[in-house]
Amino acid sequence: MKSLLRLLWRRVPALPAAVALAIALSLLASACADDVAAPEAPTPGTSTADPTAVPTPEPLSGDITVFAASSLIQAFEEIAVAFKAENEATRVNFNFAGSQDLRTQLELGAQADLFAAADTRQIDLAAESGVVVDDHEIFAHNRLVVIVPKANEAVITTLQDLAEPGIKVVLANVGVPVGAYSRQFLIKASDDPAFGPDYGANVLANVVSEESNVRQVAARIQLDEADAGIVFSSDVTTELAAAVTTIEIPDALNVLADYPIVLTTEAEDIDIAEAFIEFVLSDAGQAILVEHNFIGID
Amino acid sequence: MLEVSIRKSLGEFTLDATLDSPGGTLVVIGPSGAGKSMLLRAITGVLRPDAGRITLNGRNLFAGDRRLDLPANERRIGYVPQDFALFPHLTVAGNIGFGLRLLSRSDRAARVAEMLALTGLESQRNLRPAQLSGGQKQRVALARALAVRPELLLLDEPFSAVDAPTRQTLIEDVHRLLATTGTPAVLVTHDRNEAMRLADRLAVLISGRIRQIGDPSEVFSAPVDEEVAQFVGVEIIVPGVVRALEQGVALTEVAGHTIEGGSNVAPGDRVLVCLRPEDIVITPATGGAAPTSARNHIAATVARITPWGPFRRVELHAGFPLVALITRHAEEDLNLAPGTPVTATFKATAVHLVPR
Amino acid sequence: MSATEAPARRPNVFAAAEVCAAVFACLVVFLFLCLPVFAIFERAAETDFFDTISSSTVTEALRLSLLTTTISLTLVVIFGTPVAYILARVPFPGRDIADTLVDLPIVLPPAVGGLGLLMAFGRRGIFGEWLDDAGIEIAFTTTAVVMAQTFVASPFFIRAAKAGFEAVPQNLEDVARTLGSSRSSAFFRVAIPVAAPSLMAGAVMAWARALGEFGATIMFAGSFPGRTQTVPLAIYRQLETGVEAPLALSAVLVVISFVVLLTFRLLMRRAAFTL
Numbered sequence: 001m002k003s004l005l006r007l008l009w010r011r012v013p014a015l016p017a018a019v020a021l022a023i024a025l026s027l028l029a030s031a032c033a034d035d036v037a038a039p040e041a042p043t044p045g046t047s048t049a050d051p052t053a054v055p056t057p058e059p060l061s062g063d064i065t066v067f068a069a070s071s072l073i074q075a076f077e078e079i080a081v082a083f084k085a086e087n088e089a090t091r092v093n094f095n096f097a098g099s100q101d102l103r104t105q106l107e108l109g110a111q112a113d114l115f116a117a118a119d120t121r122q123i124d125l126a127a128e129s130g131v132v133v134d135d136h137e138i139f140a141h142n143r144l145v146v147i148v149p150k151a152n153e154a155v156i157t158t159l160q161d162l163a164e165p166g167i168k169v170v171l172a173n174v175g176v177p178v179g180a181y182s183r184q185f186l187i188k189a190s191d192d193p194a195f196g197p198d199y200g201a202n203v204l205a206n207v208v209s210e211e212s213n214v215r216q217v218a219a220r221i222q223l224d225e226a227d228a229g230i231v232f233s234s235d236v237t238t239e240l241a242a243a244v245t246t247i248e249i250p251d252a253l254n255v256l257a258d259y260p261i262v263l264t265t266e267a268e269d270i271d272i273a274e275a276f277i278e279f280v281l282s283d284a285g286q287a288i289l290v291e292h293n294f295i296g297i298d
Numbered sequence: 299m300l301e302v303s304i305r306k307s308l309g310e311f312t313l314d315a316t317l318d319s320p321g322g323t324l325v326v327i328g329p330s331g332a333g334k335s336m337l338l339r340a341i342t343g344v345l346r347p348d349a350g351r352i353t354l355n356g357r358n359l360f361a362g363d364r365r366l367d368l369p370a371n372e373r374r375i376g377y378v379p380q381d382f383a384l385f386p387h388l389t390v391a392g393n394i395g396f397g398l399r400l401l402s403r404s405d406r407a408a409r410v411a412e413m414l415a416l417t418g419l420e421s422q423r424n425l426r427p428a429q430l431s432g433g434q435k436q437r438v439a440l441a442r443a444l445a446v447r448p449e450l451l452l453l454d455e456p457f458s459a460v461d462a463p464t465r466q467t468l469i470e471d472v473h474r475l476l477a478t479t480g481t482p483a484v485l486v487t488h489d490r491n492e493a494m495r496l497a498d499r500l501a502v503l504i505s506g507r508i509r510q511i512g513d514p515s516e517v518f519s520a521p522v523d524e525e526v527a528q529f530v531g532v533e534i535i536v537p538g539v540v541r542a543l544e545q546g547v548a549l550t551e552v553a554g555h556t557i558e559g560g561s562n563v564a565p566g567d568r569v570l571v572c573l574r575p576e577d578i579v580i581t582p583a584t585g586g587a588a589p590t591s592a593r594n595h596i597a598a599t600v601a602r603i604t605p606w607g608p609f610r611r612v613e614l615h616a617g618f619p620l621v622a623l624i625t626r627h628a629e630e631d632l633n634l635a636p637g638t639p640v641t642a643t644f645k646a647t648a649v650h651l652v653p654r
Numbered sequence: 655m656s657a658t659e660a661p662a663r664r665p666n667v668f669a670a671a672e673v674c675a676a677v678f679a680c681l682v683v684f685l686f687l688c689l690p691v692f693a694i695f696e697r698a699a700e701t702d703f704f705d706t707i708s709s710s711t712v713t714e715a716l717r718l719s720l721l722t723t724t725i726s727l728t729l730v731v732i733f734g735t736p737v738a739y740i741l742a743r744v745p746f747p748g749r750d751i752a753d754t755l756v757d758l759p760i761v762l763p764p765a766v767g768g769l770g771l772l773m774a775f776g777r778r779g780i781f782g783e784w785l786d787d788a789g790i791e792i793a794f795t796t797t798a799v800v801m802a803q804t805f806v807a808s809p810f811f812i813r814a815a816k817a818g819f820e821a822v823p824q825n826l827e828d829v830a831r832t833l834g835s836s837r838s839s840a841f842f843r844v845a846i847p848v849a850a851p852s853l854m855a856g857a858v859m860a861w862a863r864a865l866g867e868f869g870a871t872i873m874f875a876g877s878f879p880g881r882t883q884t885v886p887l888a889i890y891r892q893l894e895t896g897v898e899a900p901l902a903l904s905a906v907l908v909v910i911s912f913v914v915l916l917t918f919r920l921l922m923r924r925a926a927f928t929l
Contacts, residue, residue: 223772
């Protein structure tokens, strides 16, 4: 018998490969298998059948995947920690990227439960493609600021300086929410006599790179590779603030960015997803957002 | 006129060679690993010795003490390596003309044509090396080296990469080419037959040192030490002239004696008669020898007897140098001593003739 | 009974199994390699292909990619050939380290390469600072694209060229020298022609790598249409707005690459010889 096996092993070259493949596949499958949910513990205090008592909801357990805009990285990670503190048997997995990239990924078949974008345009497009449901909630606002490197060798002190020839400006590309917002700001400024009608065109002429998400814009300035960039005020974290100087954009010229969050059509754990949205909208969630320089909803 | 005296160490091996050649063909013979290729590469200039001197026709090519090292492309020394090293991306004509870049196009074409004719390669002129036989490649390599009229030609084991039948023809071709072009040469080989055929002067290189240098027959018949002797084979090599051919067996006159043996020669041929001492039987010089099948009986006198391991090497005067190898026992039994008259007997089948 | 009997015949089932396994493996590989390419063309055919091709996004990206990869390849070959030769022929102390350094960009993720280039040649870079003082700025320019491509592509050429030169028997160059060639003349007239197939293969690989370069480019040169947005960057950017432009770009790139590779292969066969 052994010699027959040996013969088989040597004579059929696919056999060792097939065995290896089978092992590999089963390992892969086991790695991907969902964690077995912990058995639900019986909730205390329901043994007496009191018809007037409101039944305590069973604790949530399971995983959700949240696609969120890059500007939300720190805020949402902190929210997730707080959410898990309240719902111990849950886990929130994130995918952070530019909102437009996330929408594209969803359209190409990626699985997620929630989508939180930096503008409503991406959510609308996603709804049109049928990857998210129609109802979304605005959970935060944001506004634009201009950042320049601390060294500021280009000596940019006012917004008008951005139009000076030779300045290197970095924006997100127009498909990214903050990139679209930045151009809205430029259009508004060009209507303002304090800037002049050529302002927008001149600034755009100074753009040396168009990034795919707001954090890349911030990185360019942080590394002093460019003279100025436009990001969200929430992006000026303590770490970034150490490397850049912020130039405020007055409200009249600024854009109030709307941050929507929405269920995807492929959401699996709807209960947890809706609980997450609720948490984000709750006082606790809003407090965290404001702490990270977002503007809360009223 | 070539004078070489160099030292070069490479790892554990040291080449320490001194030789000279007045012209003609110097054959350096030695076992593999003796440093023969290293020697040639040093003379060409692609390998720099650690110390010493190389002079060619009065020109210093290398002088270690004066930090003189003429680059290989200025030495005017041709080189034919063991694997021929033909340029695979050029045709035969392209290979031959490679060194002729400084000539005008017409001069170059003329010279290439000349070399093609000389080596009999006209019909192969547009072939690539990959399409040539071993013998043809050898001739291209020679033609290429000789095209630039070098002052010296170096050949590294030129016949080892060729099959046996082609070898004989090639040896003759090389001999003829060198003679026709009048190019002095240094040829390195481990084959004694090639050495005998081509050498005007013979040097023995063993373990990196030149043990002996001189006339070929001298080196072969009077090896200077045991290692040289073991390599060249203790052989008797004497020049002679074929007088007649009887029933296919040659009769050769050597220093007044007639030696019977050998074939494939014609009367009038100049030959070298080769014998092995092991084949020489010494019999006491008493008259009336019993009839034997051995055809050759040479009267001789014992000149010297030297120990040779368990044997005795007996050198004999016979008008030409003869050496016999006998046991100690035999020496005692025959009462041999210098001056003892003896008869050297050997069979015709022990005789080997090499055309000269 | 005869002394020599025919050996027992092998069971046929094993031979058949071998053939099946081999065929199966071939099918899997070819499908896996060809299906994505075929799919691109199939989907591209469904779009307004020719309109998209003539759009400025596509033509600018193509023009930029072809321009930069040509320059990068030229630089790689001009500087890489002598380096490869030295690595192959000249034993110098630390050659192993030099060898490894040359190979490094292959192993490094392109983003790391990009970051490194930024740290070295960016405005605040080690070398870049001096350049900046002299008024020369490299980041965000087409020059940066060329540098990123050259950085990632050179090991591919140098490795192949080095192997090619190592395969040239030293004897050939030695003989060339005895025939009157100087060292550099022997290099050009013997070493390069004999190593040519390897050099060309290396050049093709380097060009292909440069063409596909993304990570180092986007980090060091940024992404700006017409100036630094090469085809891979354009595909990535355009994917945000739809699949048409990416499909068109991809299809054109596949065609160009195929034509170039085929041309090289045919050229090499004509110039081929055996040593």
